[in-house]
Amino acid sequence: MPANLESLHRFHSYCARFSSEVVEQIITEHTREDDNVFDPFCGSGTALVAALANKRKAIGMDIDILAGMLSEIKCEPRSHSDYSRWRQGFVLEIDRIFETIAKNIHLITTANLEPGMSWLVGDLKLHVPTLPKVNYWFPPELIAVLAAIADLAHRQDPHFEKVVLISLSASIIAKWPNTLSYAMDIDHTRPHRREQNLTLSQVRELFLKRLDRTLTCLSGLYDAYKAVGVSNKLKDYSWVIYPHDARQPSGLMPDESQDLVMTSPPYFNAVDYPRSHMLSVCWMNGHAPEELSSRRSYVGLHSSLDFDAVSWFQSHKAIYEHLPELLLHDKGLIRRLGSFFSDLENALIQTWRVLKPGGWAVFIIGSNVIKGERIESHRALANLAKVIGFNGIEVSPREIASPRRRFPVGPFGFNGPMKHEYIVRMQKSRLSSG
Numbered sequence: 001m002p003a004n005l006e007s008l009h010r011f012h013s014y015c016a017r018f019s020s021e022v023v024e025q026i027i028t029e030h031t032r033e034d035d036n037v038f039d040p041f042c043g044s045g046t047a048l049v050a051a052l053a054n055k056r057k058a059i060g061m062d063i064d065i066l067a068g069m070l071s072e073i074k075c076e077p078r079s080h081s082d083y084s085r086w087r088q089g090f091v092l093e094i095d096r097i098f099e100t101i102a103k104n105i106h107l108i109t110t111a112n113l114e115p116g117m118s119w120l121v122g123d124l125k126l127h128v129p130t131l132p133k134v135n136y137w138f139p140p141e142l143i144a145v146l147a148a149i150a151d152l153a154h155r156q157d158p159h160f161e162k163v164v165l166i167s168l169s170a171s172i173i174a175k176w177p178n179t180l181s182y183a184m185d186i187d188h189t190r191p192h193r194r195e196q197n198l199t200l201s202q203v204r205e206l207f208l209k210r211l212d213r214t215l216t217c218l219s220g221l222y223d224a225y226k227a228v229g230v231s232n233k234l235k236d237y238s239w240v241i242y243p244h245d246a247r248q249p250s251g252l253m254p255d256e257s258q259d260l261v262m263t264s265p266p267y268f269n270a271v272d273y274p275r276s277h278m279l280s281v282c283w284m285n286g287h288a289p290e291e292l293s294s295r296r297s298y299v300g301l302h303s304s305l306d307f308d309a310v311s312w313f314q315s316h317k318a319i320y321e322h323l324p325e326l327l328l329h330d331k332g333l334i335r336r337l338g339s340f341f342s343d344l345e346n347a348l349i350q351t352w353r354v355l356k357p358g359g360w361a362v363f364i365i366g367s368n369v370i371k372g373e374r375i376e377s378h379r380a381l382a383n384l385a386k387v388i389g390f391n392g393i394e395v396s397p398r399e400i401a402s403p404r405r406r407f408p409v410g411p412f413g414f415n416g417p418m419k420h421e422y423i424v425r426m427q428k429s430r431l432s433s434g
């Protein structure tokens with residue numbers, strides 16, 4: 001077994017992350033060295049890292065920009081000495097930013113901070129994000145600092161640009177009060193606002209601490225990849241496709257090309273990724289989509305108003321029969337459930353398409369509680385897999401240890417912290433194709 005990978009993910013939090021240990025075990029069980037592992041809902045890249053650290057090729061896909069960027073830097077880390085060299089020059093530039101902002105602090109008011117405005121502070125040209133309530137979530141001098149750091153990020157080479165933007169994001173998506181915003185619980189579903197007064201030197205210290213943690217973890221990943229001989233061929237061994245909707249085919253993913261699909265799709269009604277990422281993605285100018293909080297393509301979040309649940313459940317009777325009886329009268333809920341299961345079906349169809357004959361797919365999914373009733377998503381998933389043609393379908397429950405895999409608590413689906421999830425395994429027949 002390679003290095004302890006779990007600790008090397010701890011530079012940026014991500015809701016509902018896999019346990020490294022579990023995915024490593026599944027990957028090593030179902031694949032051999034140099035095989036291809038694909039995660040169509042890769043999130044923060046846990047499966048990709050586990051694949052690379054075990055000398056497998058890794059392809060990730062996600063609809064979310066932050067997920068894509070986070071996964072990408074974990075798949076292309078540099079050595080400790082590369083990061084130290086780069087850091088020396090970068091910190092000098094950071095210091096210049098803070099000096100300029102301190103000198104011009106009297107000019108920085110909300111008047112020149114309307115969303116989408118560009119403004120000059122000394123020789124710093126700053127762009128205010130188009131986020132509608134940017135002034136509500138960030139105080140003026142923090143907007144200036146974050147905009148200046150984002151601008152400095154865009155002047156780095158592509159790897160270091162992402163390193164800076166992800167560290168900036170980690171400084172915002174952090175537990176209050178160690179966060180560079182007024183948002184509490186930002187990594188959960190709905191942030192609450194709470195003001196705090198950070199001095200410029202505290203802001204500098206907080207950001208650099210995050211940056212250093214990013215560099216330490218990334219160089220640790222580099223060492224883990226080096227230990228298995230892939231650190232010098234990461235360009236051939238990994239690839240992250242984003243933003244891409246896993247329900248749709250991607251021309252970049254050939255048919256029958258993958259040995260294992262190892263993934264965890266969103267759970268019904270669970271995590272509002274666009275909302276919890278919006279305060280940090282807004283600083284990634286040039287990377288972020290126009291409509292930052294769009295839910296249009298997120299599984300489990302997009303609108304289901306046009307979804308014809310009656311027809312869908314008619315052709316998926318076995319799934320309907322397993323829905324809790326007490327919920328059947330709630331037409332809106334049934335429509336949203338049908339739409340969610342149909343998203344899983346489409347993701348499974350793409351999984352089937354890209355798997356080599358004989359290849360395995362392993363999905364980890366939770367079964368949450370709605371109005372006191374358990375929705376058995378794992379059972380629906382297994383049923384859909386059977387209809388699509390997978391063999392050897394096996395469902396095993398797994399206890400979620402401690403708060404590592406974090407989910408929101410409350411009315412959006414979970415009846416207290418999640419304690420269980422299910423591992424659903426399936427195999428594409430060796431003979432079949434198409």
Ligand SMILES: C[S@@+](CC[C@H](N)C(=O)[O-])C[C@H]1O[C@@H](n2cnc3c(N)ncnc32)[C@H](O)[C@@H]1O
Nearest residue numbers: 017018041043044046062063064245246298299
């Ligand atoms: C449970 S998380 C995966 C976490 C991941 N296993 C990890 O360890 O970080 C589900 C992911 O699905 C992504 N997602 C939601 N809808 C998607 C879609 N239509 N296509 C691709 N990814 C999507 C979310 O952005 C989120 O990153």
